[in-house]
Amino acid sequence: xxxxxxxxxxxxxxxxxxxxxxxxxxxxxxxxxxxxxxxxxxxxxxxxxxxxxxxxxxxxxxxxxxxxxxxxxxxxxxxxxxxxxxxxxxxxxxxxxxxxxxxxxxxxxxxxxxxxxxxxxxxxxxxxxxxxxxxxxxxxxxxxxxxxxxxxxxxxxxxxxxxxxxxxxxxxxxxxxxxxxxxxxxxxxxxxxxxxxxxxxxxxxxxxxxxxxxxxxxxxxxxxxxxxxxxxxxxxxxxxxxxxxxxxxxxxxxxxxxxxxxxxxxxxxxxxxxxxxxxxxxxxxxxxxxxxxxxxxxxxxxxxxxxxxxxxxxxxxxxxxxxxxxxxxxxxxxxxxxxxxxxxx
Numbered sequence: 164x165x166x167x168x169x170x171x172x173x174x175x176x177x178x179x180x181x182x183x184x185x186x187x188x189x190x191x192x193x194x195x196x197x198x199x200x201x202x203x204x205x206x207x208x209x210x211x212x213x214x215x216x217x218x219x220x221x222x223x224x225x226x227x228x229x230x231x232x233x234x235x236x237x238x239x240x241x242x243x244x245x246x247x248x249x250x251x252x253x254x255x256x257x258x259x260x261x262x263x264x265x266x267x268x269x270x271x272x273x274x275x276x277x278x279x280x281x282x283x284x285x286x287x288x289x290x291x292x293x294x295x296x297x298x299x300x301x302x303x304x305x306x307x308x309x310x311x312x313x314x315x316x317x318x319x320x321x322x323x324x325x326x327x328x329x330x331x332x333x334x335x336x337x338x339x340x341x342x343x344x345x346x347x348x349x350x351x352x353x354x355x356x357x358x359x360x361x362x363x364x365x366x367x368x369x370x371x372x373x374x375x376x377x378x379x380x381x382x383x384x385x386x387x388x389x390x391x392x393x394x395x396x397x398x399x400x401x402x403x404x405x406x407x408x409x410x411x412x413x414x415x416x417x418x419x420x421x422x423x424x425x426x427x428x429x430x431x432x433x434x435x436x437x438x439x440x441x442x443x444x445x446x447x448x449x450x451x452x453x454x455x456x457x458x459x460x461x462x463x464x465x466x467x468x469x470x471x472x473x474x475x476x477x478x479x480x481x482x483x484x485x486x487x488x489x490x491x492x493x494x495x496x497x498x499x500x501x502x503x504x505x506x507x508x
Contacts, residue, residue, distance in 0.1 A: 199243050264297045361391045362392060390403055404442070408448050414507075485507055493496065
């Protein structure tokens with residue numbers, strides 16, 4: 164492709180700057196804004212229910228809830244910050260030890276909250292044992308919820324890899340690709356060799372065991388291999404434009420999440436149009452987020468619409484990895500279909 168050198172250079176530079184071998188992952192990472200919000204709301208709900216016991220009326224209940232919140236809110240924030248700050252150390256521990264550390268930190272955080280109220284003279288005598296037990300119990304519940312959330316990513320990733328493998332070995336895709344290679348063997352052997360290399364790279368990515376997240380430059384390289392194959396098939400009908408920001412190279416996103424968007428653009432933009440379509444892929448780093456756009460022109464009067472399964476899969480996997488910090492939008496405006504992803508750095 165015309166822009167192949169640009170993407171290859173981008174990939175090489177990004178690979179040279181990539182991080183070293185990944186360490187074991189902390190299954191209950193609390194550094195995400197969505198996790199913090201849900202944890203605070205959960206603890207506040209528990210406080211509200213606990214304040215009902217012994218309350219003589221609405222004002223008494225509000226007073227008790229305010230008192231309990233004065234201890235619970237600082238405690239839960241300290242617990243979240245401590246787990247986030249210690250995540251690299253905690254990730255080296257076996258799973259039972261991670262659970263134990265989370266519960267122990269919860270007890271210590273609750274003691275801190277109790278100490279604040281005792282220091283201000285709001286509770287006498289201070290219920291140290293009850294506070295520590297309550298903090299440990301709430302921490303255990305939070306850890307269980309976060310571990311469940313982490314495990315929920317694995318089926319989504321496995322399903323996506325399976326769907327990707329199935330898409331890549333569809334008979335008509337293989338048939339068209341191999342026929343294109345056969346036609347090029349005698350006339351343009353070097354081009355036929357590159358075509359087969361691109362096909363081999365697609366299979367390697369689909370079959371490889373991947374992590375929960377990969378750098379953006381890898382996803383862009385995979386999209387380039389796919390488009391190189393389709394370029395042979397559609398020729399001038401497929402016009403590809405790249406606009407890549409090197410500073411966005413290390414953004415982390417679920418594996419095999421970009422290629423289905425590119426495939427959709429070819430399927431619904433280029434394939435049904437006798438004149439072809441323009442496909443644009445752009446990345447840009449803006450402050451603490453990376454914006455990824457995949458756009459394609461749509462044939463006039465085309466009524467062909469997909470089921471949206473690929474888009475929904477991308478949306479769900481992005482939510483699992485980045486929670487509320489990751490955003491996904493798609494829209495058809497003035498004959499151009501655009502998919503926009505926002506990935507936190």
